[in-house]
Amino acid sequence: MRKMHEFLDNEVTLAFVRYGLIVIGKMMLMSTITAFVRMKKKAFANPEDTASFGKGENAKKFLRTDPDVERVRRIHLNDLENIIPFLFAGFFYSFCGVTLSTALMHYRIFLGSRIFHTLAYLIPLPQPSRALAWMAGYLVTFSMMYKIVMVAFTMS
Amino acid sequence: MRKMHEFLDNEVTLAFVRYGLIVIGKMMLMSTITAFVRMKKKAFANPEDTASFGKGENAKKFLRTDPDVERVRRIHLNDLENIIPFLFAGFFYSFCGVTLSTALMHYRIFLGSRIFHTLAYLIPLPQPSRALAWMAGYLVTFSMMYKIVMVAFTMS
Amino acid sequence: MRKMHEFLDNEVTLAFVRYGLIVIGKMMLMSTITAFVRMKKKAFANPEDTASFGKGENAKKFLRTDPDVERVRRIHLNDLENIIPFLFAGFFYSFCGVTLSTALMHYRIFLGSRIFHTLAYLIPLPQPSRALAWMAGYLVTFSMMYKIVMVAFTMS
Numbered sequence: 001m002r003k004m005h006e007f008l009d010n011e012v013t014l015a016f017v018r019y020g021l022i023v024i025g026k027m028m029l030m031s032t033i034t035a036f037v038r039m040k041k042k043a044f045a046n047p048e049d050t051a052s053f054g055k056g057e058n059a060k061k062f063l064r065t066d067p068d069v070e071r072v073r074r075i076h077l078n079d080l081e082n083i084i085p086f087l088f089a090g091f092f093y094s095f096c097g098v099t100l101s102t103a104l105m106h107y108r109i110f111l112g113s114r115i116f117h118t119l120a121y122l123i124p125l126p127q128p129s130r131a132l133a134w135m136a137g138y139l140v141t142f143s144m145m146y147k148i149v150m151v152a153f154t155m156s
Numbered sequence: 157m158r159k160m161h162e163f164l165d166n167e168v169t170l171a172f173v174r175y176g177l178i179v180i181g182k183m184m185l186m187s188t189i190t191a192f193v194r195m196k197k198k199a200f201a202n203p204e205d206t207a208s209f210g211k212g213e214n215a216k217k218f219l220r221t222d223p224d225v226e227r228v229r230r231i232h233l234n235d236l237e238n239i240i241p242f243l244f245a246g247f248f249y250s251f252c253g254v255t256l257s258t259a260l261m262h263y264r265i266f267l268g269s270r271i272f273h274t275l276a277y278l279i280p281l282p283q284p285s286r287a288l289a290w291m292a293g294y295l296v297t298f299s300m301m302y303k304i305v306m307v308a309f310t311m312s
Numbered sequence: 313m314r315k316m317h318e319f320l321d322n323e324v325t326l327a328f329v330r331y332g333l334i335v336i337g338k339m340m341l342m343s344t345i346t347a348f349v350r351m352k353k354k355a356f357a358n359p360e361d362t363a364s365f366g367k368g369e370n371a372k373k374f375l376r377t378d379p380d381v382e383r384v385r386r387i388h389l390n391d392l393e394n395i396i397p398f399l400f401a402g403f404f405y406s407f408c409g410v411t412l413s414t415a416l417m418h419y420r421i422f423l424g425s426r427i428f429h430t431l432a433y434l435i436p437l438p439q440p441s442r443a444l445a446w447m448a449g450y451l452v453t454f455s456m457m458y459k460i461v462m463v464a465f466t467m468s
Binding site for chain 2: 017024025027030047048051076077083
């Protein structure tokens with residue numbers, strides 16, 4: 001049986017798993033924040049979700065779109081759009097023979113960019129804070145993809 | 157050449173691939189259900205999709221948002237948000253040296269939670285059916301991530 | 313340390329990484345196109361994004377939904393919905409002992425289907441262009457999943 005110790009004898013892949021875990025955990029947190037903001041703002045998407053607030057017209061008024069809820073949902077979608085390429089690139093990048101310090105720099109900038117992006121979006125901070133945070137993670141992912149291209153397209 | 161037989165000599169990873177396939181297949185089914193409900197309710201998002209229903213104003217009335225279509229789309233998005241963390245966690249979890257029966261319990265609860273979540277959303281069942289179904293899968297994913305953390309953050 | 317050369321001694325997995333990179337790159341491009349169309353149409357989702365256009369009521373008018381922006385966002389979401397199953401299936405498919413030419417046919421049809429889908433959506437081409445493009449990628453993914461099922465469910 002192949003164990004983590006064998007699979008992750010590659011210290012860069014081990015670093016990827018660690019940072020991937022944190023990034024995924026951060027993304028999953030958005031579900032909980034969405035639920036929390038929906039409760040707080042009493043803004044739901046489904047009639048069955050408002051049933052506990054009463055019947056008929058009384059419940060219908062909670063079936064609405066709220067700017068704060070939509071804001072959290074956009075963060076979550078933006079996470080999906082950016083974290084999936086990171087997971088694909090980060091995994092294969094870890095087998096490209098890069099040094100641990102170079103890989104850590106990539107993984108850490110990405111993690112920092114996503115955390116700062118979420119804060120800039122939630123607070124919200126004036127632009128271009130959010131745009132720059134997003135850009136940092138985007139470029140780090142492209143940098144890893146470029147390395148994989150160099151390795152994967154030059155192999156026989 | 158590395159074959160599945162070698163790659164999946166780990167019986168837990170083999171179980172992950174099996175359950176991952178079913179979960180992915182279930183998620184892909186949402187695309188077909190969306191298309192089906194759009195046809196049935198005649199509610200489309202693009203002008204070019206309504207062209208077969210006539211021209212001008214006659215076609216424009218099918219360019220609308222329908223609650224049933226939006227419901228199916230929310231299920232699909234919820235699948236994306238939850239199944240991606242499951243695939244990441246489930247894959248690396250399978251290398252953490254857990255027993256097959258423990259892993260199967262995790263994978264099966266997750267699969268069951270997503271199927272029940274979809275049914276509770278589609279029918280729809282009264283809350284908290286859907287919330288509990290979602291919660292089960294969410295907690296199972298965190299349980300797997302906790303195990304990976306224990307293994308990956310204690311390796312030298 | 314395990315290097316790409318060892319990990320990707322499997323030429324089919326190497327092909328998967330190459331096509332996966334292009335597909336992911338194509339998907340990431342949608343973020344940039346969204347930002348570009350938002351700028352061009354002056355249609356933003358967040359108040360802080362419109363601050364540079366002036367204050368108060370003057371900025372508020374740019375806080376709106378634009379059909380072209382929504383179109384690009386739908387392409388991006390459709391990419392997420394279809395590319396994630398492709399990445400899962402394509403990776404494990406590459407270990408199923410298929411010939412390189414068979415695998416390349418799958419990967420290339422999928423890539424072509426997503427590029428044509430995006431063009432058909434952006435231009436837009438009359439239906440059923442987009443529907444057929446989507447269908448091709450969907451069926452290719454199912455074909456790979458069928459092969460994995462055959463291998464993974466017949467192993468002891």
